[in-house]
Amino acid sequence: MNSTNEGTHKKNFDATRIKVCCIIVSFNPQIENILHLTLGITEQDSFVLIVDNDSRNHQELESRLPKSANIKFIQLPNNTGIAHAQNVGIEYALFNKYTHIVFFDQDSTIDSDFIRQQVTAFEHIRSVQLQLAALGPAFVDKKHGFHYKIVNIDRHGRRTKIDTQHMQQPFAASLIISSGSLVAADALRAIGPMDERFFIDYVDTEWCLRAHAKGYVIFVNPQVQMLHAIGDNSLKLLKWRVPVHSAFRRYYRIRNAFFLLKMPHVPTLLALREIAFNLVHQLVLILFGHNKMGYVRSLWRGLKDGLNGKY
Template identity: 40%
Template sequence: MMINTMQKKNGSLIAAVIITFNPDIKKVIDLVNSISYECHHIYIIDNNSKEIHLLQDFIDGVKNITLIINETNQGIAAAQNQGINASVASGMDFTLMFDQDSLPKKGFISGLIRGYNLVSINKNVAAVGPNLFDSRYNFNYSFLILDKLGFREKYIPEPDETNPVEVSCLIASGLLINNSCLQRVGLMDEALFIDYVDTEWCLRCKSYNYHIFLIPNITLEHEIGDSNISLWKYKVPVHSPWRRYYRVRNGFKLVTMKHVPKLLSIREIIFSFIHQIILLANTRDSKYFKYYLNSVKDAFRKL
């Protein structure tokens, strides 16, 4: 594999951070190939995957890719922080986060940079991110715009929309972080382990008067959940009972955070309960009930 190092463009050096945990190796390779010509460095942070040696063989000898393998699953937040710290320590201006199953198209990174340069002229911008498309079910994900009380508006970009839109939250995959904001805002909250990590960080940025922007004409193919359950006009993502444990537990943790609107956290707690009932009814897997009880018990014990 031949990888070119991107020259410093418009004063910007960019490091990509890819988080892996038992990934489809081919998808990770496709992701690396799709971003390698626009990144100065790529950090792959692996949380103790079973077949990570296959990825090691692929990147062996490539100078601008660093693979960091954790001996245990540290959680997505801790792995993201490892990558972010490496990016900052190496003098990068931006850190671009990716999940293992995302696939950007050519020009993705330069498009985000153009969007960032446009919105950061008069505002302190912590991060920008792309429009998200799930090719499995042929739909675009919605984005949240919250007021100070936590009342929410769902926003879905129009296909031909080009102007950046300020939103309250973006998901981590495809998130282009301005490294200069990290000294004030801080890193990802490792206590959350996996769920709501990106949501909490974005809302924390907003509490420090930083702005978060969606760049609607830049699209990232991304999969949320192992599958989806269609219920009327809604799509309920299906995660494992183990993953749902963190979703439920962390909903309660959000209540204690001053920068998270109370209406948002209460809504997440209620909807997590509803989602759990839907998953239990559709899968008949009693583990959803068991993990839900454990998550609520652990949440109250720590609260």
């Protein structure tokens, strides 16, 4: 993918004080993917912490990891969700005095200079934006090759989309996804960990909005890119591609949108839009997807628990 121009981000910071911990949350992963990602991280002089959510293949995964002081594997006794697993990693990183944390999904793919580029860009931006909390990359769809747009939200919840494809300089953003995001340890201490009540969906959305509410800023570096895919598959409907997640995942998507509505740092318009969008999305999956009854049940449970505030 694209590389950051060396002249754009000068190393005007003390690189010797930087300690990067990369947290990978795994759940029934493709082991080759994690091994490739782990190798790519360690080759960039960064520490890898894999937090496994009780995967069926966790023993094989742990046994195949290289024996290295820069790799640690933590096995959780059951699947407690991505937010809790990330918090386990955050607690470890903060206790061991890492200065920066990078979050990855188990299927993330990075370039050979991804972490160094992001750390350099982060420190350059923070020399001007002292309240910088996190820096995300730009994302390109794995299957179809298009660039995902970055969403900005004003204080009323109105959205604007930013196309990163032809941008050169880092820019402020309201929301970034956790995969590939680099977060300052001191910002995490001030903003707080991930909200474990969300389990999986909207974890990064809520944290970004909480960061903004506490006076922090978030940036995207369009010169550093990652491949990404939303959903397990997609449905082609007229000119749109509709992401397809499991019924299990759709339950959390629907339920958690109602949770956003109750949070004072989340714009009401944003939460209402997510509720409406998820209901339409669910209807499409029920009408055109497989496992129709599974989606009907997840809709019912998501509505019931969301309205009742059941975490």
